[in-house]
Amino acid sequence: MSMIEFQDVEKYYGDFHALKDINLKIEAGETVVLIGPSGSGKSTLIRTVNGLERINSGKLIVNGRDIADKKTDMNKTRKNVGMVFQHFNLYNNKTVLENIMLAPRLVLGRDEAENKKLAMELLEKVGLADKAESMPAMLSGGQAQRIAIARSLAMQPKCILFDEPTSALDPEMIDDVLNVMKDIARDSSMTMLVVTHEMGFAREVGDRVIFMADGQILEDDTKEKFFDGEPTNERARQFLSKIIKH
């Protein structure tokens, strides 16, 4: 069964047609990279998957539930779908450790000792065990983003959505975050949907590359076809040639 399936999805903001006839299947365990110029609907698309944006028509099945259906309890879906944001969105009033432990405690009712053990393991994994008692305001962007990834992982989701996770970071911090993401992509059966401009990441660990423009999916290729062959779509080719040059 697919982890995420879009069927004829349309999304409007007022008169603005943000997503046009989206049809897309993402299988469990896949790492899918979503690229395209700004304003093309990448972020909107990824935010519909956990219901931060509602779609106007079509079907959107996530982890076996149609989340376009108003009766679907989004909180249940979100337990299994993590998200990492461009601006981290760490809880400013909580320590790093509490950032990671809060949702598992409240949502999953995880035992306190086990919760702490798991949180510390995740901090080790992202290389920030010494920051456990820090407040988010004291972290650099790269550190904050790695904590945000650890916070998502603590819920042990089946899928994580990454919405431009490195776009707000200083260049020298990007690699730290990408390395953590690559580990996740390699290590587990985690499904990853990643909006990014980091072509190196897409090439190294991506399974598929999707190119969007003007709210439409114009290209949906294996990474081999996208990078080593040629995208079929003219706009995708132009975009690729520009982004590779830099």
Next chain:
Amino acid sequence: MINIISNHWQTLLYGLGQTLLCSILALFFSLVIGSLFAIMEVLPNKIAHTIGRAYVELFRNIPLLVVTMFFYIVIPKFFFQISGFAAGTIGLTIYTSAFIAETVRAGIQSVDTGQMEGSRANGMTYWQAMRYIVLPQAFKIVIPPLGNQFINLVKNSSVLAFVAGFDLMYEGNTIASTTFDTINSYLVVGVLYLIITMPLSYYMRYLEKKSNRGVN
């Protein structure tokens, strides 16, 4: 001044006590009621939002004295007996809670929307996100303006004097009219109000500093 204090200290002390009691009750309840209406105002639910908005607009735009008089005169006439102290305290609570609702609402809305989105994406319900993430940050932001509201509340409690609430202002009026020493009577009353409001003012400032230390 010494004469007024030495001859009337018992009356003054009683008035001070009533003012303090009224202020504490009104402060507690207006904070609770004001916060509830603030939350109603930011809810996605249109009906809740409208009720919250209507409450705030109604009570912050009517003079405190009119609200108080309503409880002092209208309620006993049609419903049940109510003391001046109770009428004044209820009026003050309702009036102040409208301002506190405005203050807290502004605080909630100034918390970055990413905090709510982060919480929801992490699996929390709307109410868990409010309770653990958004509201604590909102209250921290509004400590200084809330301090203003609290100080205004203590001073506004002098409305009790109009409805025989036997507060500091009421007793001051009585002493002034019996001794004819108006200047000294009101000077003493002024100093006694300062004794309540100054520590409150310093305490709010202390809270503000303390909450800033936690983050930066």
